[in-house]
Amino acid sequence: MGMYGELRERGFDLVSDTSVADWASRRQSGDLHRVDFQVPAGFEKYCRILHRVHGPSDGGLSDSFLPWSDYAQSVGLAIRPDTRWYEISRRDLRLRSISPDVGGLDKISGPAYLEFIVERLPAEAPIFAGYWDGIQPQHEPGTSFPTARLGVRDYVLFRVSLAALLDAFRSESGFLFDFPALLWPENKSWYLSTEVDYNSTLVGGSEEFIDALLAHEPIEALPIGPDIDLTYRAAP
Template sequence: MDAVSGAEGQWIADALERYIGKKGYFGAVAGVIPDTFEAYARIFHPVDEMNALGPGLRWADLARTKNTVFHPEAQFHRLARTELYGRAEIDGRDVGQAPSGEIVQRELELLAEILAGHSMPSQDIFQAVWDGWGGFEPGRHNIPTGAGTTLTVAKGLRKYWVFRGSMAEFVRPPWFDAEWGRSEQTPNLAWPGDRSWCMASEIDFDSTLVGGTAELIAAVVHSSGLEALEVTPSSNLSSEGDTINV
Protein backbone atom coordinates (compact mmCIF):
# COMPACT_ATOMS: atom_id res chain seq x y z
CA MET A 1 0.00 0.00 0.00
CA ASP A 2 1.12 3.55 -0.65
CA ALA A 3 -0.12 7.00 0.22
CA VAL A 4 -1.39 8.95 -2.79
CA SER A 5 -2.57 12.44 -3.59
CA GLY A 6 -6.05 13.47 -2.55
CA ALA A 7 -6.65 14.18 -6.23
CA GLU A 8 -7.40 10.46 -6.64
CA GLY A 9 -10.69 11.05 -4.84
CA GLN A 10 -11.54 14.41 -6.35
CA TRP A 11 -14.37 12.83 -8.33
CA ILE A 12 -16.15 12.20 -5.04
CA ALA A 13 -15.64 15.76 -3.83
CA ASP A 14 -16.94 17.08 -7.17
CA ALA A 15 -20.08 14.94 -6.92
CA LEU A 16 -20.85 16.04 -3.36
CA GLU A 17 -20.18 19.68 -4.23
CA ARG A 18 -23.50 19.89 -6.07
CA TYR A 19 -25.39 19.36 -2.82
CA ILE A 20 -23.64 21.92 -0.63
CA GLY A 21 -26.15 24.49 0.55
CA LYS A 22 -29.19 22.49 -0.48
CA LYS A 23 -31.88 21.78 2.09
CA GLY A 24 -31.17 18.51 3.89
CA TYR A 25 -27.60 18.35 2.61
CA PHE A 26 -26.05 17.17 5.89
CA GLY A 27 -28.48 14.29 6.25
CA ALA A 28 -28.93 13.19 2.65
CA VAL A 29 -27.24 10.09 1.26
CA ALA A 30 -26.16 12.19 -1.74
CA GLY A 31 -24.34 14.53 0.61
CA VAL A 32 -22.06 11.68 1.66
CA ILE A 33 -21.64 9.47 -1.41
CA PRO A 34 -21.87 10.33 -5.15
CA ASP A 35 -25.37 10.14 -6.61
CA THR A 36 -24.13 8.52 -9.83
CA PHE A 37 -24.71 4.88 -8.91
CA GLU A 38 -27.56 2.60 -9.89
CA ALA A 39 -28.48 1.65 -6.32
CA TYR A 40 -27.49 2.25 -2.67
CA ALA A 41 -27.49 0.39 0.64
CA ARG A 42 -27.27 1.52 4.23
CA ILE A 43 -25.38 -0.89 6.48
CA PHE A 44 -26.44 -0.37 10.09
CA HIS A 45 -23.59 -0.52 12.59
CA PRO A 46 -24.42 -2.86 15.50
CA VAL A 47 -26.04 -1.21 18.50
CA ASP A 48 -23.86 -1.08 21.63
CA GLU A 49 -20.97 -2.69 19.78
CA MET A 50 -18.39 -1.53 22.35
CA ASN A 51 -20.18 -3.10 25.32
CA ALA A 52 -17.87 -5.61 26.99
CA LEU A 53 -20.83 -7.85 27.85
CA GLY A 54 -21.11 -9.19 24.34
CA PRO A 55 -21.53 -8.44 20.64
CA GLY A 56 -23.68 -5.64 19.36
CA LEU A 57 -27.39 -5.94 18.71
CA ARG A 58 -29.26 -5.55 15.45
CA TRP A 59 -31.46 -2.53 14.92
CA ALA A 60 -34.34 -4.78 13.89
CA ASP A 61 -34.17 -6.53 17.28
CA LEU A 62 -34.25 -3.14 19.00
CA ALA A 63 -37.33 -2.20 17.00
CA ARG A 64 -39.14 -5.42 17.91
CA THR A 65 -38.36 -4.88 21.59
CA LYS A 66 -39.60 -1.28 21.53
CA ASN A 67 -42.53 -1.94 19.18
CA THR A 68 -41.18 0.54 16.65
CA VAL A 69 -40.55 0.26 12.91
CA PHE A 70 -37.18 -0.68 11.42
CA HIS A 71 -36.88 1.11 8.07
CA PRO A 72 -34.20 2.67 5.82
CA GLU A 73 -34.21 6.08 7.53
CA ALA A 74 -34.50 4.76 11.10
CA GLN A 75 -32.65 6.65 13.84
CA PHE A 76 -31.55 5.02 17.10
CA HIS A 77 -33.18 7.49 19.51
CA ARG A 78 -36.57 7.19 17.83
CA LEU A 79 -36.32 3.45 17.32
CA ALA A 80 -35.40 3.03 21.01
CA ARG A 81 -37.86 5.63 22.31
CA THR A 82 -35.13 7.59 24.06
CA GLU A 83 -33.69 11.08 23.85
CA LEU A 84 -31.18 12.08 21.20
CA TYR A 85 -27.77 10.52 22.03
CA GLY A 86 -29.42 8.65 24.89
CA ARG A 87 -29.19 5.00 25.93
CA ALA A 88 -31.91 2.36 26.02
CA GLU A 89 -32.84 -0.74 28.00
CA ILE A 90 -33.36 -3.97 26.07
CA ASP A 91 -34.30 -7.12 27.98
CA GLY A 92 -32.69 -5.71 31.11
CA ARG A 93 -29.54 -4.71 29.26
CA ASP A 94 -28.50 -1.06 29.22
CA VAL A 95 -27.29 -0.39 25.68
CA GLY A 96 -25.62 2.51 23.96
CA GLN A 97 -25.87 3.68 20.41
CA ALA A 98 -24.14 2.22 17.38
CA PRO A 99 -20.60 3.51 16.73
CA SER A 100 -20.36 6.48 14.39
CA GLY A 101 -17.81 7.17 11.70
CA GLU A 102 -16.49 3.67 11.04
CA ILE A 103 -17.72 0.23 10.12
CA VAL A 104 -16.81 -2.55 12.57
CA GLN A 105 -14.14 -5.04 11.48
CA ARG A 106 -16.33 -8.10 10.98
CA GLU A 107 -18.76 -6.10 8.84
CA LEU A 108 -15.86 -4.72 6.82
CA GLU A 109 -14.64 -8.25 6.12
CA LEU A 110 -18.08 -9.42 5.03
CA LEU A 111 -18.56 -6.36 2.87
CA ALA A 112 -15.14 -6.83 1.26
CA GLU A 113 -16.08 -10.37 0.19
CA ILE A 114 -19.18 -9.01 -1.54
CA LEU A 115 -17.33 -6.12 -3.14
CA ALA A 116 -14.61 -8.43 -4.41
CA GLY A 117 -17.25 -10.51 -6.17
CA HIS A 118 -18.48 -7.42 -7.99
CA SER A 119 -15.11 -5.89 -8.86
CA MET A 120 -12.62 -6.37 -11.67
CA PRO A 121 -9.80 -8.52 -10.27
CA SER A 122 -6.37 -7.14 -9.37
CA GLN A 123 -7.35 -3.50 -9.68
CA ASP A 124 -6.34 -0.82 -7.20
CA ILE A 125 -8.57 -0.24 -4.20
CA PHE A 126 -8.41 3.27 -2.78
CA GLN A 127 -9.34 4.09 0.78
CA ALA A 128 -9.48 7.40 2.56
CA VAL A 129 -9.36 8.05 6.31
CA TRP A 130 -10.49 11.26 8.00
CA ASP A 131 -7.53 13.34 9.15
CA GLY A 132 -9.26 14.18 12.44
CA TRP A 133 -8.99 10.76 14.08
CA GLY A 134 -6.70 11.06 17.08
CA GLY A 135 -3.38 9.34 16.51
CA PHE A 136 -4.01 8.54 12.85
CA GLU A 137 -1.28 10.28 10.91
CA PRO A 138 0.91 9.18 7.97
CA GLY A 139 4.28 8.05 9.27
CA ARG A 140 2.94 6.65 12.54
CA HIS A 141 1.95 3.05 13.36
CA ASN A 142 2.88 1.74 9.90
CA ILE A 143 0.65 4.28 8.18
CA PRO A 144 2.14 5.01 4.71
CA THR A 145 3.44 8.51 4.12
CA GLY A 146 4.73 10.63 1.26
CA ALA A 147 1.63 11.73 -0.68
CA GLY A 148 1.37 15.20 0.77
CA THR A 149 -2.08 16.56 -0.07
CA THR A 150 -5.37 15.41 1.46
CA LEU A 151 -8.74 14.96 -0.22
CA THR A 152 -10.86 17.98 0.74
CA VAL A 153 -14.63 17.58 0.69
CA ALA A 154 -17.46 20.06 1.25
CA LYS A 155 -15.29 23.18 1.17
CA GLY A 156 -13.03 21.91 3.93
CA LEU A 157 -15.69 20.34 6.17
CA ARG A 158 -13.90 16.99 5.77
CA LYS A 159 -10.30 16.18 4.86
CA TYR A 160 -9.01 12.66 4.26
CA TRP A 161 -5.68 10.89 3.85
CA VAL A 162 -5.86 8.72 0.71
CA PHE A 163 -4.14 5.36 0.19
CA ARG A 164 -3.88 2.96 -2.74
CA GLY A 165 -3.68 -0.77 -2.19
CA SER A 166 -5.38 -4.11 -2.81
CA MET A 167 -8.68 -5.57 -1.65
CA ALA A 168 -6.74 -7.53 0.99
CA GLU A 169 -5.26 -4.27 2.28
CA PHE A 170 -8.74 -2.76 2.31
CA VAL A 171 -9.56 -5.30 5.02
CA ARG A 172 -6.14 -5.44 6.66
CA PRO A 173 -4.16 -2.26 5.96
CA PRO A 174 -0.61 -1.77 7.30
CA TRP A 175 -2.07 -0.26 10.47
CA PHE A 176 -4.15 -3.37 11.22
CA ASP A 177 -3.78 -4.35 14.88
CA ALA A 178 -3.08 -8.09 14.90
CA GLU A 179 -3.33 -8.31 18.69
CA TRP A 180 -6.88 -6.98 18.74
CA GLY A 181 -7.82 -8.54 15.40
CA ARG A 182 -9.12 -5.33 13.88
CA SER A 183 -8.05 -2.28 11.98
CA GLU A 184 -7.05 0.65 14.16
CA GLN A 185 -9.10 2.75 11.76
CA THR A 186 -11.46 1.48 9.08
CA PRO A 187 -11.87 3.61 5.94
CA ASN A 188 -14.26 6.51 5.77
CA LEU A 189 -14.26 6.32 1.98
CA ALA A 190 -13.26 3.50 -0.38
CA TRP A 191 -13.55 2.86 -4.11
CA PRO A 192 -11.94 0.74 -6.84
CA GLY A 193 -9.84 2.10 -9.67
CA ASP A 194 -12.74 1.80 -12.12
CA ARG A 195 -15.08 3.66 -9.71
CA SER A 196 -17.75 0.98 -10.11
CA TRP A 197 -18.70 1.27 -6.43
CA CYS A 198 -18.08 3.49 -3.46
CA MET A 199 -18.26 2.98 0.29
CA ALA A 200 -18.71 5.85 2.75
CA SER A 201 -18.73 5.93 6.56
CA GLU A 202 -19.52 9.55 7.36
CA ILE A 203 -18.02 10.74 10.66
CA ASP A 204 -21.40 11.64 12.18
CA PHE A 205 -23.38 8.67 10.85
CA ASP A 206 -24.00 5.39 12.69
CA SER A 207 -24.10 3.46 9.44
CA THR A 208 -22.06 2.87 6.29
CA LEU A 209 -23.30 3.61 2.79
CA VAL A 210 -22.48 1.67 -0.36
CA GLY A 211 -23.29 2.72 -3.91
CA GLY A 212 -22.94 0.48 -6.95
CA THR A 213 -24.83 -1.70 -9.38
CA ALA A 214 -28.25 -3.08 -8.53
CA GLU A 215 -26.70 -6.56 -8.31
CA LEU A 216 -24.06 -5.42 -5.84
CA ILE A 217 -26.54 -3.62 -3.62
CA ALA A 218 -28.89 -6.61 -3.66
CA ALA A 219 -26.01 -8.78 -2.46
CA VAL A 220 -25.30 -6.34 0.38
CA VAL A 221 -28.94 -6.09 1.43
CA HIS A 222 -29.46 -9.85 1.38
CA SER A 223 -26.24 -10.72 3.20
CA SER A 224 -27.03 -12.71 6.34
CA GLY A 225 -24.05 -11.17 8.12
CA LEU A 226 -24.87 -7.55 7.42
CA GLU A 227 -27.91 -5.62 8.56
CA ALA A 228 -28.63 -3.46 5.53
CA LEU A 229 -31.53 -1.83 3.73
CA GLU A 230 -31.73 -0.14 0.36
CA VAL A 231 -31.79 3.67 0.36
CA THR A 232 -31.87 6.38 -2.29
CA PRO A 233 -29.72 9.50 -2.81
CA SER A 234 -32.47 11.60 -1.20
CA SER A 235 -32.89 9.40 1.90
CA ASN A 236 -32.53 11.53 5.04
CA LEU A 237 -30.18 9.99 7.61
CA SER A 238 -30.04 13.00 9.91
CA SER A 239 -31.27 12.82 13.50
CA GLU A 240 -34.63 14.12 12.27
CA GLY A 241 -34.81 11.80 9.27
CA ASP A 242 -36.90 9.13 10.99
CA THR A 243 -40.43 10.47 10.44
CA ILE A 244 -42.10 7.10 11.10
CA ASN A 245 -41.11 6.55 14.74
CA VAL A 246 -42.16 9.97 16.03
Protein backbone atom coordinates in the same frame (compact mmCIF):
# COMPACT_ATOMS: atom_id res chain seq x y z
CA MET B 1 4.44 1.89 15.76
CA GLY B 2 1.81 4.46 14.83
CA MET B 3 -1.14 4.05 12.54
CA TYR B 4 0.70 5.32 9.45
CA GLY B 5 3.48 2.80 10.01
CA GLU B 6 0.96 -0.01 10.44
CA LEU B 7 -0.76 0.98 7.21
CA ARG B 8 2.47 1.02 5.25
CA GLU B 9 3.48 -2.39 6.59
CA ARG B 10 0.14 -3.80 5.47
CA GLY B 11 0.46 -2.56 1.89
CA PHE B 12 -1.29 0.82 2.07
CA ASP B 13 0.44 3.40 -0.17
CA LEU B 14 -0.11 7.07 0.59
CA VAL B 15 -1.77 8.88 -2.34
CA SER B 16 0.12 12.08 -3.14
CA ASP B 17 -2.01 13.08 -6.13
CA THR B 18 -5.40 13.59 -4.50
CA SER B 19 -7.01 14.42 -7.85
CA VAL B 20 -7.94 10.72 -7.90
CA ALA B 21 -10.92 11.82 -5.78
CA ASP B 22 -12.00 14.69 -8.06
CA TRP B 23 -14.62 12.55 -9.79
CA ALA B 24 -16.38 11.99 -6.46
CA SER B 25 -16.31 15.62 -5.35
CA ARG B 26 -17.67 16.75 -8.72
CA ARG B 27 -20.64 14.41 -8.34
CA GLN B 28 -21.61 15.42 -4.80
CA SER B 29 -25.02 17.07 -4.70
CA GLY B 30 -23.95 20.17 -2.80
CA ASP B 31 -26.67 19.66 -0.18
CA LEU B 32 -25.08 18.19 2.96
CA HIS B 33 -28.48 16.92 4.12
CA ARG B 34 -28.78 14.46 1.22
CA VAL B 35 -27.39 10.95 0.86
CA ASP B 36 -25.77 11.93 -2.45
CA PHE B 37 -23.68 14.51 -0.66
CA GLN B 38 -21.88 11.74 1.23
CA VAL B 39 -21.94 9.31 -1.72
CA PRO B 40 -21.62 10.81 -5.22
CA ALA B 41 -24.75 11.27 -7.27
CA GLY B 42 -25.31 9.22 -10.40
CA PHE B 43 -25.22 5.66 -9.09
CA GLU B 44 -28.15 3.44 -10.04
CA LYS B 45 -28.98 2.57 -6.44
CA TYR B 46 -28.00 3.38 -2.85
CA CYS B 47 -28.23 1.62 0.49
CA ARG B 48 -27.56 2.25 4.16
CA ILE B 49 -25.62 -0.28 6.24
CA LEU B 50 -26.67 -0.12 9.90
CA HIS B 51 -23.68 -0.40 12.24
CA ARG B 52 -24.22 -3.16 14.76
CA VAL B 53 -25.16 -2.21 18.29
CA HIS B 54 -22.31 -2.55 20.75
CA GLY B 55 -23.52 -3.56 24.17
CA PRO B 56 -23.27 -6.18 26.91
CA SER B 57 -24.76 -9.62 26.56
CA ASP B 58 -24.87 -12.78 28.67
CA GLY B 59 -25.67 -10.81 31.80
CA GLY B 60 -23.00 -8.23 31.03
CA LEU B 61 -20.10 -10.72 31.02
CA SER B 62 -19.24 -10.27 27.35
CA ASP B 63 -19.74 -7.84 24.49
CA SER B 64 -22.29 -8.26 21.74
CA PHE B 65 -22.64 -6.72 18.29
CA LEU B 66 -26.29 -7.22 17.40
CA PRO B 67 -28.31 -5.88 14.45
CA TRP B 68 -30.78 -3.04 14.93
CA SER B 69 -33.63 -5.34 13.92
CA ASP B 70 -33.18 -7.42 17.09
CA TYR B 71 -33.85 -4.37 19.25
CA ALA B 72 -36.53 -2.87 16.98
CA GLN B 73 -38.48 -6.11 17.11
CA SER B 74 -38.26 -6.18 20.90
CA VAL B 75 -39.90 -2.73 21.14
CA GLY B 76 -42.41 -3.30 18.35
CA LEU B 77 -40.91 -0.91 15.80
CA ALA B 78 -40.61 -1.52 12.07
CA ILE B 79 -37.31 -0.18 10.73
CA ARG B 80 -37.56 2.30 7.85
CA PRO B 81 -34.68 3.33 5.59
CA ASP B 82 -34.35 6.57 7.60
CA THR B 83 -34.90 5.16 11.11
CA ARG B 84 -32.69 6.71 13.82
CA TRP B 85 -31.34 4.61 16.67
CA TYR B 86 -32.99 6.81 19.29
CA GLU B 87 -36.40 5.94 17.85
CA ILE B 88 -35.68 2.42 19.08
CA SER B 89 -33.83 3.19 22.31
CA ARG B 90 -36.39 5.70 23.61
CA ARG B 91 -38.97 2.90 23.77
CA ASP B 92 -36.95 0.96 26.33
CA LEU B 93 -34.91 2.66 29.06
CA ARG B 94 -32.53 -0.28 29.16
CA LEU B 95 -31.39 0.52 25.61
CA ARG B 96 -30.26 4.05 26.40
CA SER B 97 -26.90 2.86 27.71
CA ILE B 98 -25.95 1.11 24.45
CA SER B 99 -25.58 2.33 20.89
CA PRO B 100 -24.38 1.39 17.42
CA ASP B 101 -20.76 2.02 16.50
CA VAL B 102 -20.27 5.56 15.18
CA GLY B 103 -17.87 6.75 12.51
CA GLY B 104 -16.97 3.45 10.86
CA LEU B 105 -18.20 -0.02 10.04
CA ASP B 106 -18.16 -2.35 13.03
CA LYS B 107 -15.92 -5.41 13.39
CA ILE B 108 -18.60 -7.69 11.91
CA SER B 109 -19.96 -5.54 9.08
CA GLY B 110 -16.55 -4.28 7.89
CA PRO B 111 -14.99 -7.68 7.16
CA ALA B 112 -18.33 -8.87 5.76
CA TYR B 113 -18.34 -5.99 3.27
CA LEU B 114 -14.84 -6.83 2.12
CA GLU B 115 -15.74 -10.50 1.73
CA PHE B 116 -18.67 -9.32 -0.39
CA ILE B 117 -16.53 -7.31 -2.81
CA VAL B 118 -13.95 -10.10 -3.06
CA GLU B 119 -16.61 -11.96 -5.03
CA ARG B 120 -16.77 -9.08 -7.53
CA LEU B 121 -13.21 -7.86 -7.97
CA PRO B 122 -9.88 -9.65 -8.48
CA ALA B 123 -7.54 -9.83 -5.49
CA GLU B 124 -5.06 -7.43 -7.11
CA ALA B 125 -7.73 -4.79 -7.85
CA PRO B 126 -6.64 -1.35 -6.56
CA ILE B 127 -8.89 0.17 -3.89
CA PHE B 128 -8.76 3.73 -2.58
CA ALA B 129 -9.23 4.10 1.17
CA GLY B 130 -9.79 7.40 2.95
CA TYR B 131 -9.40 8.45 6.58
CA TRP B 132 -10.71 11.71 7.99
CA ASP B 133 -7.75 13.94 8.69
CA GLY B 134 -9.34 15.33 11.86
CA ILE B 135 -9.66 12.16 13.91
CA GLN B 136 -7.34 9.38 12.81
CA PRO B 137 -4.04 9.25 14.80
CA GLN B 138 -1.88 8.88 11.71
CA HIS B 139 0.30 12.00 11.78
CA GLU B 140 4.01 11.73 12.39
CA PRO B 141 6.40 14.56 13.31
CA GLY B 142 7.82 16.17 10.21
CA THR B 143 5.48 14.34 7.86
CA SER B 144 2.93 16.18 5.73
CA PHE B 145 -0.09 14.31 4.42
CA PRO B 146 -1.91 15.62 1.32
CA THR B 147 -5.68 15.58 1.72
CA ALA B 148 -8.75 15.50 -0.53
CA ARG B 149 -11.84 17.54 0.29
CA LEU B 150 -14.91 15.32 0.11
CA GLY B 151 -18.11 16.63 1.61
CA VAL B 152 -17.28 18.84 4.57
CA ARG B 153 -14.11 16.98 5.57
CA ASP B 154 -10.54 16.47 4.45
CA TYR B 155 -9.36 12.90 3.94
CA VAL B 156 -5.95 11.28 3.75
CA LEU B 157 -6.08 8.77 0.90
CA PHE B 158 -4.31 5.45 0.45
CA ARG B 159 -4.14 3.00 -2.45
CA VAL B 160 -4.17 -0.67 -1.52
CA SER B 161 -4.91 -3.96 -3.24
CA LEU B 162 -8.16 -5.66 -2.36
CA ALA B 163 -6.23 -8.65 -1.00
CA ALA B 164 -4.17 -6.46 1.37
CA LEU B 165 -7.27 -4.55 2.46
CA LEU B 166 -9.07 -7.79 3.25
CA ASP B 167 -6.10 -9.15 5.16
CA ALA B 168 -5.86 -5.97 7.25
CA PHE B 169 -9.47 -6.10 8.35
CA ARG B 170 -10.21 -9.77 8.85
CA SER B 171 -12.04 -9.95 12.15
CA GLU B 172 -9.49 -12.44 13.52
CA SER B 173 -6.44 -10.35 12.59
CA GLY B 174 -6.40 -8.29 15.76
CA PHE B 175 -5.63 -5.16 13.76
CA LEU B 176 -6.88 -2.28 15.86
CA PHE B 177 -7.19 0.76 13.65
CA ASP B 178 -10.63 1.82 12.50
CA PHE B 179 -12.24 0.75 9.24
CA PRO B 180 -11.72 3.35 6.46
CA ALA B 181 -14.30 6.13 6.24
CA LEU B 182 -14.16 6.02 2.43
CA LEU B 183 -13.67 3.16 -0.02
CA TRP B 184 -13.97 2.96 -3.78
CA PRO B 185 -12.39 0.79 -6.49
CA GLU B 186 -10.25 2.19 -9.29
CA ASN B 187 -13.08 1.53 -11.75
CA LYS B 188 -15.45 3.72 -9.65
CA SER B 189 -18.21 1.10 -9.85
CA TRP B 190 -19.22 1.65 -6.22
CA TYR B 191 -18.47 4.04 -3.37
CA LEU B 192 -18.69 3.60 0.40
CA SER B 193 -18.79 6.50 2.85
CA THR B 194 -19.14 6.79 6.62
CA GLU B 195 -19.53 10.30 8.00
CA VAL B 196 -17.72 10.55 11.34
CA ASP B 197 -20.93 11.39 13.20
CA TYR B 198 -23.08 8.68 11.57
CA ASN B 199 -24.00 5.29 13.02
CA SER B 200 -24.58 3.90 9.54
CA THR B 201 -22.61 3.69 6.31
CA LEU B 202 -23.84 4.74 2.87
CA VAL B 203 -23.03 2.85 -0.34
CA GLY B 204 -23.78 3.65 -3.97
CA GLY B 205 -23.40 1.30 -6.91
CA SER B 206 -25.21 -0.50 -9.70
CA GLU B 207 -28.64 -1.95 -9.04
CA GLU B 208 -27.19 -5.47 -9.16
CA PHE B 209 -24.42 -4.58 -6.72
CA ILE B 210 -26.72 -2.93 -4.17
CA ASP B 211 -29.39 -5.63 -4.42
CA ALA B 212 -26.76 -8.28 -3.74
CA LEU B 213 -25.37 -6.27 -0.83
CA LEU B 214 -28.84 -5.94 0.69
CA ALA B 215 -29.10 -9.72 0.69
CA HIS B 216 -25.59 -10.34 2.01
CA GLU B 217 -25.47 -11.62 5.59
CA PRO B 218 -24.43 -10.70 8.24
CA ILE B 219 -24.68 -7.14 6.90
CA GLU B 220 -27.88 -5.35 7.87
CA ALA B 221 -28.68 -2.92 5.07
CA LEU B 222 -31.67 -1.04 3.73
CA PRO B 223 -32.28 0.56 0.31
CA ILE B 224 -32.32 4.34 0.48
CA GLY B 225 -32.92 7.16 -1.98
CA PRO B 226 -30.16 9.64 -2.84
CA ASP B 227 -32.34 12.52 -1.64
CA ILE B 228 -33.04 11.17 1.87
CA ASP B 229 -32.00 13.35 4.82
CA LEU B 230 -30.38 11.37 7.64
CA THR B 231 -29.25 14.42 9.61
CA TYR B 232 -30.91 15.61 12.80
CA ARG B 233 -32.65 18.34 10.81
CA ALA B 234 -35.11 15.74 9.51
CA ALA B 235 -35.33 13.63 12.67
CA PRO B 236 -38.90 12.70 13.66
